[in-house]
Amino acid sequence: MMHPINVAEKSDVGFARIPEGETDVRPGFVGFTTRGFLAAVICVATLAAASAQTPPAPIVVDGPAHQAPWVRYRDWSQTTWPTYNTLSERTRTPVATGKPIDIVGEIAGDPKKGQDLAFARSRGGGCLACHVMGPASQETPGNAGPDLSEIGSAGRPDSYLYNYIHDPRHLNAASSMPPWGAHGFYNDEEIRHMVAFLKTLKTPARFRSALDDPEKRPKPVEDRDALDPFVNPAVDRIDAGRALFAKAGPGGKSCVSCHADEKKFAGWAVTMPRWEPRMKKMLGVEEFIFRHASATTGEDYRMQSTGNTDLSVFLHSLSNGLPINVDISSADAKPVYDLGKTLFETKIGQFNFSCGDCHDPNRGGNKWLRGQFVGESKGQLDHFPLWRTSRGAGQVWDVRKRLQWCNVQVRADVLPPDVPEYDALELYLKAQSQGYKLTAPNIRH
Ligand code: HEC
Ligand code: HEC
Ligand code: HEC
Numbered sequence: 001m002m003h004p005i006n007v008a009e010k011s012d013v014g015f016a017r018i019p020e021g022e023t024d025v026r027p028g029f030v031g032f033t034t035r036g037f038l039a040a041v042i043c044v045a046t047l048a049a050a051s052a053q054t055p056p057a058p059i060v061v062d063g064p065a066h067q068a069p070w071v072r073y074r075d076w077s078q079t080t081w082p083t084y085n086t087l088s089e090r091t092r093t094p095v096a097t098g099k100p101i102d103i104v105g106e107i108a109g110d111p112k113k114g115q116d117l118a119f120a121r122s123r124g125g126g127c128l129a130c131h132v133m134g135p136a137s138q139e140t141p142g143n144a145g146p147d148l149s150e151i152g153s154a155g156r157p158d159s160y161l162y163n164y165i166h167d168p169r170h171l172n173a174a175s176s177m178p179p180w181g182a183h184g185f186y187n188d189e190e191i192r193h194m195v196a197f198l199k200t201l202k203t204p205a206r207f208r209s210a211l212d213d214p215e216k217r218p219k220p221v222e223d224r225d226a227l228d229p230f231v232n233p234a235v236d237r238i239d240a241g242r243a244l245f246a247k248a249g250p251g252g253k254s255c256v257s258c259h260a261d262e263k264k265f266a267g268w269a270v271t272m273p274r275w276e277p278r279m280k281k282m283l284g285v286e287e288f289i290f291r292h293a294s295a296t297t298g299e300d301y302r303m304q305s306t307g308n309t310d311l312s313v314f315l316h317s318l319s320n321g322l323p324i325n326v327d328i329s330s331a332d333a334k335p336v337y338d339l340g341k342t343l344f345e346t347k348i349g350q351f352n353f354s355c356g357d358c359h360d361p362n363r364g365g366n367k368w369l370r371g372q373f374v375g376e377s378k379g380q381l382d383h384f385p386l387w388r389t390s391r392g393a394g395q396v397w398d399v400r401k402r403l404q405w406c407n408v409q410v411r412a413d414v415l416p417p418d419v420p421e422y423d424a425l426e427l428y429l430k431a432q433s434q435g436y437k438l439t440a441p442n443i444r445h
């Protein structure tokens with residue numbers, strides 16, 4: 001598979017840049033457990049095996065699959081945004097009143113100050129993240145929004161421009177632009193300066209090169225050989241996972257004790273997430289690893305621990321070349337898929353973005369946010385876990401961590417990795433990759 005990646009910038013979306021660190025595993029994370037408690041809630045395989053040809057995999061059904069209490073990764077922004085929607089708290093964000101702010105007469109502002117504000121990356125990323133803004137546009141503006149180079153001669157009244165910036169939902173209920181004023185990115189005076197600047201824009205953009213023009217900039221193509229260990233450091237994690245597969249846990253058993261031939265798991269990872277009737281939720285690969293290992297070898301592989309990720313890389317790699325094949329139509333899976341679809345369109349965070357605002361090809365998908373190319377949702381989940389080159393010295397991320405990151409980027413509080421909301425989004429996105437062949441671990445910006 002060839003996949004678009006960003007080659008132009010060092011971080012994710014410019015307008016939500018988060019300080020980055022080197023490592024993701026916190027000291028004291030691996031090894032935290034109360035084994036006695038876990039042992040007591042183990043679902044013994046034989047109990048449910050009566051009718052099935054293959055017994056169901058033993059799992060620990062109770063308790064979280066993540067480090068508890070959940071805390072955000074040490075190298076991520078620790079800011080919280082308690083007044084805005086998350087994927088689970090979907091009614092926190094104040095509803096737009098529907099009434100534009102009354103602007104009397106012409107707006108007086110300083111166009112120079114307005115330009116500085118519009119171009120400043122530190123102010124929520126600046127308007128250039130999505131708009132080309134005339135000849136003065138700096139390097140690599142984006143095109144997720146319309147070219148505003150001639151907005152000054154488009155006949156837009158001052159009150160329209162003011163209100164569109166303050167809260168576009170008043171003028172366009174379907175807007176995918178953040179409510180810059182209503183959500184506190186810019187104050188009244190700053191918006192007035194930006195209106196004054198917009199009114200000076202009357203000349204088509206001139207670009208120094210095709211690279212500066214988001215309409216002509218070549219879309220990045222991922223054509224590295226992801227399975228070459230010299231290209232992708234995460235390939236070594238296949239063997240690290242295989243070693244854990246053979247390692248005896250506290251009870252003396254290893255995975256190999258019960259699964260002598262790893263090849264029988266070819267074709268398993270591509271069917272995940274899958275409905276787990278004993279928990280009445282879906283389990284992705286990583287949550288299954290924790291719950292099944294706790295019940296069999298007694299090893300504690302919490303989600304996002306190194307051991308969990310290594311086993312995930314290993315188990316995924318056994319399905320390389322096989323098509324993604326998730327169940328979305330059974331009576332159990334359908335409602336989860338539907339929830340995923342709803343969540344994909346749910347506005348969250350201070351930026352008030354839904355996943356679709358950035359990844360739907362009719363909106364931000366296959367367009368540029370400054371120098372960052374945003375892919376459409378099709379084909380996103382045929383290559384996890386992956387090596388993220390943009391993360392310090394590089395990190396292996398599973399799919400849940402990527403979903404969490406797409407929350408922090410829009411300034412929405414992150415949820416623990418095993419919540420039903422991420423199950424649903426993973427299933428919905430996997431369905432957009434149905435039939436695509438798995439290549440894991442992969443490598444992305
Ligand atoms: C995340 C992308 C994004 C960013 C960043 C962004 N916009 Fe927009 N903007 C849009 C989109 C998309 C539209 C068109 C329709 C809509 O509202 O979804 C738009 C429309 C507009 C319009 C209305 C244009 C018209 O023809 O009526 C104005 C004015 C505007 N933006 C100004 C700004 C200003 C000023 C900033 C910076 C404070 C900014 N935008 C930042 C995405 C963005
Ligand atoms: C005590 C025996 C035992 C041990 C140890 C064990 N498993 Fe299993 N595992 C089972 C049984 C029983 C099943 C269900 C029947 C089957 O698929 O073989 C299963 C199923 C699985 C499945 C398929 C699940 C599905 O729903 O189809 C995977 C993947 C798996 N095990 C991985 C592992 C890994 C990784 C380890 C080590 C952390 C491990 N197992 C340790 C007994 C064990
Ligand atoms: C502000 C824009 C924005 C929003 C909103 C957003 N994303 Fe992303 N997302 C990105 C960017 C930028 C990337 C990295 C470039 C790429 O791979 O498309 C990315 C990457 C991803 C990837 C990895 C793609 C790959 O091929 O490796 C997944 C999966 C993803 N996003 C899912 C989501 C989900 C689910 C949501 C909603 C909860 C969401 N995103 C919301 C901008 C966004």
